[in-house]
Structures are given as structure tokens and as C-alpha cells.
Amino acid sequence: MEKALAGSKAECRLEHNGRIYHLTVNPVESDNSGFGAVVFIVDITERELSDKMRREFSANVSHELKTPLTSIMGYAEIISNGIAQKGDIPHFAGMIHTESARLLTLIEDIIKLSQLDEEGQLQDRFEKIELSEVCRNVADELASKAKSLGITLSCSCQKAEINGFKPVIHEMIYNLCDNAIIYNKKGGKADITLENTEKGIVLTVSDNGIGIPPEHQSRVFERFYRV
Structure with missing residues (x-):
């Protein structure tokens, strides 16, 4: 002044x-x-928060992309320089394939996010979905993985119909359940429940695993944020 x-x-x-x-x-x-x-x-609160999230998103994506790329380059360099033993080459080739698939998945996720950001991009592909069927399909798909890790996976779902884009709904539930299995403990459990309540349809994926520290819980919906 x-x-x-x-x-x-x-x-x-x-x-x-x-x-x-x-x-x-x-x-x-x-x-x-x-x-x-x-x-x-x-x-300018919203603008500042948006800029901060954009910076963190870029940093997180860069880190996620660099990790598999570094592995791919490392294994490829060992093979191309003739350092690898003949018996190790199939293993290194397998790791290159695994990390390449991981990289492709990350790129596909980024493309999906950009599509979701475009208003109306998916709305014309909405359809009626029986959510209980999607939940049971996810439980069936992850049953073998849960068993191999010593996790009990259960699904208790009432019938519930929604409008949405089925592939995205399926992937969302799959990712939640997959995390509930991966970040658990041997002998743990993961439960999928679907209920019709007075307030609407409630889908819950719960587990008794390691959980998310309180200081990180407010950020779980940030893109590519990793605890």
C-alpha cells in the first residue's frame, strides 16, 4: 500500500x-x-491447487515411466554388450517383456485419464450395468491371485443397476480389489460388498491389510499418487 x-x-x-x-x-x-x-x-486458491496437482502429477508420471524404462535399458544393455551368460538371456528377455507390458499399461492409463477429462467423451457410451455381476466377475478373476497370496476374497453383493461405462467401472473395482489383495498380509482377507441403502447404492472394498497412513488418506484420489 x-x-x-x-x-x-x-x-x-x-x-x-x-x-x-x-x-x-x-x-x-x-x-x-x-x-x-x-x-x-x-x-486464486483453486488455481494454485490445480497448478500444484499438475506439477505433482507430472513428477509422479515421470517417475512411474522412468522406473520400467530404466530396467528395460539395463537388461538390454547387458545383453547387447555380451556381458550376460547364455543361460541368463531368457530371464533378462522375460524381464524386458514384463517391464515393457508395465510401461504399456501406464501409457494406456494416461490416455484413459485424458479421455475422462474430456467432458462427454464417454457419456454417449453409457449403458445399464448390473453392478453385482461386475463385482462377482472381478472376484472370480482375482480368486487365483488371492489364494496364491494366502488372502481370503469374499463377495457379498445385492442386485444393483447403474448407468455407466462398463470397462471403466470394471477396472475401477478390479484395481480396488487388486490393491486390497496385494497390500495385505498372509492370512488376511478382502471383502467386496454391494448394498442398496436409503441413500443409494453403496459399494465397499475392505481389507485388514497394512492400510493407508492417515497423513496420506486425503491424497488417495490424486492421479498416480503413491504412498
């Missing part, structure tokens, strides 16, 4: 009560009797 009253424009960033503001103060000359000031205050 002092700077504006002296005849110069001033800008600053202010945080107050959890909000972020951008202040611009412009000097206004008043009939040769000095300067007044006009203050513009803009709430």
Missing part, C-alpha cells in the same frame, strides 16, 4: 484462513494532491 501511495504499482500473494489471494494495488493520482490507491483482490 505504501508503494502505491508513493505512485508505484504493487503486487503480492496473501494466504488467509486456508485461502490464497493475489493482491494488486494501483496508484491513482488525485488532482495533484497526492496519490490514492485501488486494490484488486482475486481468490
Whole structure:
């Protein structure tokens, strides 16, 4: 304000009560009797949070993409330089294939996210879905994996019909259940429940595994955020 009253424009960033503001103060000359000031205050909280999430998203995606690429380059270099023993080459080739598949999955996930960001991109492909059938299919698909890891996977689902894009709904439930199995403990359990309540349809995937630390729980819906 002092700077504006002296005849110069001033800008600053202010945080107050959890909000972020951008202040611009412009000097206004008043009939040769000095300067007044006009203050513009803009709430930029959403923009700042969006920029922060974009930066973190880019950093997380870069890390996720670099990890399999580093492995692929490492194994390929060992083979191309003739360092690998003949008996190890099939193993290294298998690891290259595995990491390549992982990289392809990540790229496909990024493409899907960009499609979901485009409003109306999937709405014209919505259909009626019997959600209990999707849940049971996911349970069947993951039954072998759960058994191999010593996890009891159960599915208790009431009939419930929704409108949606079936491949995305299936993948969402699959990923939740897959995580409930992977991040569990031997002898643990993972449960899929689907209920019709007064407030609507409630789908729950629960487990008694390692859980998510409280300080990370508010960020679980951020793209590619990893605890």
C-alpha cells in the first residue's frame, strides 16, 4: 500500500484462513494532491491447487515411466554388450517383456485419464450395468491371485443397476480389489460388498491389510499418487 501511495504499482500473494489471494494495488493520482490507491483482490486458491496437482502429477508420471524404462535399458544393455551368460538371456528377455507390458499399461492409463477429462467423451457410451455381476466377475478373476497370496476374497453383493461405462467401472473395482489383495498380509482377507441403502447404492472394498497412513488418506484420489 505504501508503494502505491508513493505512485508505484504493487503486487503480492496473501494466504488467509486456508485461502490464497493475489493482491494488486494501483496508484491513482488525485488532482495533484497526492496519490490514492485501488486494490484488486482475486481468490486464486483453486488455481494454485490445480497448478500444484499438475506439477505433482507430472513428477509422479515421470517417475512411474522412468522406473520400467530404466530396467528395460539395463537388461538390454547387458545383453547387447555380451556381458550376460547364455543361460541368463531368457530371464533378462522375460524381464524386458514384463517391464515393457508395465510401461504399456501406464501409457494406456494416461490416455484413459485424458479421455475422462474430456467432458462427454464417454457419456454417449453409457449403458445399464448390473453392478453385482461386475463385482462377482472381478472376484472370480482375482480368486487365483488371492489364494496364491494366502488372502481370503469374499463377495457379498445385492442386485444393483447403474448407468455407466462398463470397462471403466470394471477396472475401477478390479484395481480396488487388486490393491486390497496385494497390500495385505498372509492370512488376511478382502471383502467386496454391494448394498442398496436409503441413500443409494453403496459399494465397499475392505481389507485388514497394512492400510493407508492417515497423513496420506486425503491424497488417495490424486492421479498416480503413491504412498
